[in-house]
Amino acid sequence: MMSPKHHPDEATLLSYAAGSLSAGAKLLLDCHLACCESCQRKVAQVEAFGGELLQAIPSAVMHRSIDQLLAKLDTPEQLQALQDGQANVKPHAPEWLPEWAQQLSPWLDHEQKDKDLWQRVAPGISQIRFDHERFAADKAVRLLRIAPGTCMPKHGHSGSELTLILQGSYSDETGRFCAGDVADLDPDIKHQPIADRDTPCICLIVTDAPLRFEGWIPKLMQPFFGL
Amino acid sequence: MDSRLTGATQEIAAKLPPSTESAHWNQILTSLGQQHDKQQFIALYEYFAPKVKAYLLRFTSVDAQAEELAQETLLQVWRKAHLYDASKAAASTWIFCLARNIWIDLQRSAKQRIEQNLDFYDDLSLLQEQQTVQESGGIDEPEAANLAQRSKQQIAELLRGLPALQAQLVYKSYLEGKSHSEIAADLEIPIGSVKSGLRLAFKKLQQSLGVSL
Incomplete structure (x- = not known):
């Protein structure tokens, strides 16, 4: 397994364990957790608190009989078939999508060619927006592809922003971010990411409030980001 | 099915100290994954389904929906028990995660969350819990009230180590399903304070909790 260097905030890990993250943030965390053992351990620790709560919670009364459910239980043979079936599912995904981020695959339109999926928003920057109603609670869930060496406009946030690097890398005031790394930014942080030079940087970005760009030229770009 | 047998299992489990009780369920779930034994499933169902339903009732006010999802959760227990690893998580934790995920998946197609202004300092929730148990009948009232009281104390006990604000943040995350920005709006505090x-x-x-893992 890889060992990412930048991780989600522990407050974000706790909310993941509690089941209270927005759908977009959860999707991003699912991908990071698939490649980060240290966050898996932390999540397991706070999930254990969920288990304790479940045991402490007052039992509700079940009105239906268990018999209906017992009749639905799969036989051992059916269970085996179920397991075999799951093992054979191979998701079809674009080559830039790493193995650990396959959970993003269902949200990509596989009917379209890869180059048509990406929508150009500014010189050197293109995006794929996830507009499904599932992400209604997020302000925006999107993939951004940034050409090598491209400098993003300096921006702050009125809400939180989560970024997961899928390919390539970028650097900003807070460090260098490579594949698997997560930048979990508080609202008060302003930053100016620059894609590193070797390969395009592809990242998943989930925001829960509109980005605020500084200066009038970047403000002109705001509509292009669709925020 | 012999419900007296499983009722007895539950009674024994209830009398055990928490760590032994927890180990008991870990063992049953592990063995269910290996043997797919219906009696063991029934024992797990009788103990966990009412708790899962109670957990889900925090998010939906529709009793029938909570019950259906609790049954769905237990069906997943049957199907996935072979994936359970007692060295990684307690049975209650594993089942909590299944219930949580089922609720998250459902919520995605429609925003079904109901507005909840209860918090655990409020006795209203205790009152409602007692009423739910009493209305349904069939259970000795003092015992049910006692159970509700005891459980509430246990939730409070779990949160007791935390200062008031942190306890409230944790409660809102786990039992009201609220995100950082929703909590910030609820409590009228900056999102940065919610996160810290x-x-x-x-x-x-x-x-x-971490020491035992």
């Missing part, structure tokens, strides 16, 4: 409070709570929960 939850970060501190994480450390405390890690200290109190």
